[in-house]
Amino acid sequence: MKRLTALAFGILASFTSAVQAGSALEVMEDRGDMIGWEAVGRLDLPSGFCTGVLISKDQVLTAAHCLFERETARKINVKGAVFRAGYLNGQSLFERRVVSYTMSPEFRYNGPIMMAKAAALDVAILRLDRPVSFLEASPFKIHQGHDRADRVQVMSYGRGRAQAMSWQPECNVMRQNAQLWEFDCDTTFGSSGAPVFAMEDGRIRVLSLVSGNWQTEAGENRTIGMKLNGIVDRLSNAARPQGLPQVSSGAKRITVDQNRPASGAKFLKP
Numbered sequence: 001m002k003r004l005t006a007l008a009f010g011i012l013a014s015f016t017s018a019v020q021a022g023s024a025l026e027v028m029e030d031r032g033d034m035i036g037w038e039a040v041g042r043l044d045l046p047s048g049f050c051t052g053v054l055i056s057k058d059q060v061l062t063a064a065h066c067l068f069e070r071e072t073a074r075k076i077n078v079k080g081a082v083f084r085a086g087y088l089n090g091q092s093l094f095e096r097r098v099v100s101y102t103m104s105p106e107f108r109y110n111g112p113i114m115m116a117k118a119a120a121l122d123v124a125i126l127r128l129d130r131p132v133s134f135l136e137a138s139p140f141k142i143h144q145g146h147d148r149a150d151r152v153q154v155m156s157y158g159r160g161r162a163q164a165m166s167w168q169p170e171c172n173v174m175r176q177n178a179q180l181w182e183f184d185c186d187t188t189f190g191s192s193g194a195p196v197f198a199m200e201d202g203r204i205r206v207l208s209l210v211s212g213n214w215q216t217e218a219g220e221n222r223t224i225g226m227k228l229n230g231i232v233d234r235l236s237n238a239a240r241p242q243g244l245p246q247v248s249s250g251a252k253r254i255t256v257d258q259n260r261p262a263s264g265a266k267f268l269k270p
Helices: 002-009 116-120 231-239
Strands: 040-045 048-056 059-062 082-085 094-103 124-128 151-158 161-176 180-183 195-200 203-215 221-226
Touching: 040 059, 040 161, 048 082, 048 151, 048 203, 048 231, 059 203, 059 231, 094 231, 116 180, 116 221, 124 231, 151 203, 180 203
Parallel strands: none
Antiparallel strands: 040 048, 040 082, 048 059, 059 124, 082 094, 094 124, 151 161, 151 195, 161 180, 180 221, 195 203, 203 221
């Protein structure tokens, strides 16, 4: 455990202790609980599920490693993937099929134990077959204060809680560096891609995504998420259908995979 932790977090430069543990999970047991969270959903994949969040009318943000088979590390076929917004006990607020995805060409998935470099790029944008109307859900925006957060909250599905979304209204930033966050949020298999929210100018924004988790020697849960910085803008532009205007970001060219492949949640385990 110590050896892998050192490998994964050797780049971490600072540590901030939390004054108190995160709050308990709250299960969203009825539709009324989901008001305001309609843009978060379960992402059903050919070999499992992850969590995703709507960031535009036809784009869902999730973890890139969800698009690979856990054991073989091969990409899945996204044509079998479905985003089920507000999924609860077999019913969704709305559903959309995934038609393509975009991720950084530098992301490498070599199995369930990922090192820091891979976790920092563990971001994918899925393009949906039909736009979501504003009557169905309001997409979340990305937090712009990439280094400013102390307390966060997370919405996720997971193993043992796959039929209803769980909300942890408060967990802590334990440490961070230029690429990664570490939180004390309660996540598990299936929570990959779940949005980690923080307040910005009085509004809830997506600060990070769940990339993986691990346990300390004391048995405390730790969640790892990447700093989104400009990666979402770059991927979002690259994911737009050809012929639509793109915003220049000065970034490297990103490739779009139309047909290749997800597996259920896989986690970074330092």
